Amino acid sequence: MERESMEFDVVIVGAGPAGLATACRLMQISKDADKEISVCVVEKGSEVGAHILSGAVFQPDVLDELFKDWRTNCAPLTTPVTNDDIYLFNSDTKSRLMPNSLVPKTMHNDGNYIVSVGNLARWLAERAEELGVEIFPGFTASELLFDENNAVKGILTGDMGVGADGSEKDGYMPGMELLAKYTVFSEGCRGHLGKQLIAKYHLDNGKTPQHYGLGFKEIWKIPAEQHQQGKVVHTGGWPLVDGASGGGFLYHMEDNQVAVGLIVDLNYKNPHLSPFDEFQRYKTHPVIAQYLEGGERLTYGARAIAKGGLNSLPKMSFPGGLLVGCDAGTLNFAKIKGTHTAIKSGILAAETLGEGLIAGLEGGKDLDCFQSRFENSWLHEELHSSRNFGPALHKFGTLLGGAFNFVDQNWFGGKFPVTFRDTTPDHQGMGLASDYAKIDYPKPDGKLSFDKLSSVYLSNTYHEEDQPCHLRLSDQSIPVSVNLAKYDEPAQRYCPAGVYEIVEEEGESKLVINGQNCIHCKTCDIKDPSQNITWVTPEGGGGPNYPNM
Template sequence: MEFDVVIVGAGPAGLSAAIRLRQLAVEKDQDLMVCVVEKGSEVGAHILSGAVFEPTALNELIPDWQEKNAPLLTKVSEDNIYLFRGENKSIKIPNLFAPKTMHNHGNYIVSLGNVCRWLAEQAEALGVEIFPGFAASEVLYNEDGSVKGIATGDMGISRDGEKKDSYMPGMELHAKYTLFAEGCRGHLGKELIAKYELDKGKEPQHYGIGIKELWKVPADQHKEGLVVHTAGWPLSESGSAGGGFLYHIEDHQVVVGLITDLSYSNPHVSPFDEFQRYKHQAVIKQYLEGGERISYGARAITKGGLQSQPKMSFPGGLLIGDDAGTLNFAKIKGSHTAMKSGMIAAETVINAIASEKDNDDLVEYADNYKQSWAWKELHTQRNFGPAQHKWGNLLGSAYAFIDLNIFNGKLPWTLNDPEPDYAQLKLASECKKINYPKPDGKLSFDKLSSVFVSNTNHEEDQPVHLKLKDQSIPIEVNLEKFDEPAQRYCPAGVYEVVRDDDGNNPKFIINAQNCVHCKTCDIKDPSQNIHWVTPEGTGGPNYPNM
């Protein structure tokens, strides 16, 4: 199938690019065919974010979004920031002393999945074709090395690689330009970065894993519009960095989550179990106790900032959104910057097509992006993440206060963070084991019951989408050195080490059906032995209001 532009991923960046392309085509009276492919069963099925939403980009893209009933329903009414010193100890930080990036006046608490569903409706009304349930599994190249488009994965292939009765071949989608908006650690984006050396001269990308739950709580514990951000316990006990959040949205619902930086060094750390402990902290517990957990999910985030941002253009395409690392970690927000990157991409691409430039390397995108408020925002806050890694949450936040509140991000230096997250792990023998408490089934839960409420499902008889480059490494290297950390960094119970009745003969098991597509294994494996690829289309979580 031939299109002018193919977009991979129906998240904020991809849908904003599609909408802007069609808006410009209408303005210019230009016939432009735009297609979006989405691996989730529907738009929004795989979207997971906090999310406190800054409407800057939306105001530009669809100024009348309120009249069009965009699902921005809960305005932030109050900001609280805490430093947790233990399960029952906390210090409330006066807003005056918090980095100004943590102030949320004028923002909204949203389900980003529902925002994307609404954006998809706006895109389709403008003539964009959206294909949910089709996973882009392969980049197609022209003979000159430029990107020709993508191929969606075959469906109905057995685990052994045989065609089943349900077999349906994938489609080739060709385009003048292909925009990759897969989100954090997109597997095609990863391939393109390597092929075109887009990260040459850049620092390695840095990541966190965000784990989130949606709760229904008693009415007297609910404060619609309240935003709570936290640092410290429980991550501080294991020497890990990160922070938590709790947002009160409409209908007596609360979202609660914990972001663990994937730069942690103790291989015994389990981000999932850290999150279960987090919900027992007194400040968080007061809102959740007596409530009901509705949904669960996990997703990696890119947080390296400008220092880690790859070159975003290559012959025939662009990386946009979190495929390129546009998240602003100082704000713990990325939707508005992802949307803006997609809008700038649309403006760059349509000008190229109008000039009859096909499959070019649109190097002008970098200049257009650099002129935008999105780039300027990331430049102002470029030192937040490295400061957190160098000096920890407390001193890092103190530096951020000086840098952002006093000097407005104009200090004349840029901090470095040159070591990749996977290389930070120490040997298991050098680190303290962590005995996490058993879940109580009220506030804390196990992994399998959590995966159940994420509505995760994959066709069981299909090739495993978690590829090992070397089958021997999990046991012979990772188990020996690091007590195989995949058992703990995966928030869905995908990886297990099982032994015989005598405790011998360890085997590495991959429960691929549990995968929630967070990509943490692809990022944190100390041997870089796990390669995440797309499973059969529609597979994975089905998040309702996350």
């Protein structure tokens, strides 16, 4: 099919913090050099920020590198952290408040802000458009485009108006080729195209496998007397026991609102575990419930996070482009923060691209000079100092791993002379259903705990039902013949949106995929023990519509 095309110097896939930082810095460089650089950003969400979900406590220093006037230019950073509490939950009722003297220094939040990363992205998008960036929300980057030298030359946006049977419906609109000298991929964790690029160019050679967590988040409006604006609570331990790990959080925002969430590491072994139900149990612990009781749940969402850090970070350059932010995996798990590192990776990408484009660099090259720029930055230093944090927790467990991390961060400054590595991919950790006891989760009470469907409703998720399914099975038989037989089909439980269910039809089991419920968390693409599920982009604008997550 002959398609329309548009040409730019740089196309950026994904209007998150990394992509927008890349765009802003490129345009600043363009103006400083008085040389035009054309930049386009495509965003699959219906608007900028619609698909962004993060805790989040934000380390703001990086904004000084991008916009020195951010404090006076309406940046959505209005809730400074006032105090930190870190608890170890010993059981469903017991807990221990950890003294600050025993907490790894990376967990302290002096000078940081409680923010909505979605709103931060919206603010960055406004700055980018002021600088001359073109932003196209509601358009997916569905395919990679390559030149005759096998270098990336841009992306193809997804067709609109295609029926589930592949036919063209009324209003059909074919995708457009967005061609570029260089393409920057900032799709977020487990990016659809980023995953293909890592495989095609072997960018992860010599690295440990990427590791992931599934992060849940709800925003609640709570009684004023229970609210302490600026208070940050982090927890470890219960309900994640018996080999499961992760941690919880509760952040007191402005307007009597709190963000509550749980991160479940996706290396868990028990196939009966339901991360969603673990999160519902988490909210009933007295330390958390004391803030939520009598409140109203406003929003719900979930998203995978890449937490492998430097040990799992792929080569971020390839012929014709760069990977930035969580598409590469720049999150600092020791701080449980990835927004400042994503922005810095975008700044480094822009400075690499801008320098080359202004010097007349031809498109399609491998900008491997990015690696030296990265290695000489504070971003590399920060990720190197936290390289052992996740592997230590996986290797030694919450208590001993936490003790090691305290010693590593507080005594050695992240320079402990040994590097631990976790070489087992998360999906390979899944055990057989017959080897593990089923977990008896309590029924939701409708006050603190809730069911999946009512939760998905709060995510404002919508997909046009008559469209091709964006959750692709390589082998249609595997969900029943392998996953159900061996693992009791864990997709029924690890999906936080009720997308997958096993039904009986004429005496036979069958997997049903309710793709319209998908909140784009990517967990199925990560955790399926058979690696039989591939998440691809649905029609543009589909998915969740998070207002301020």
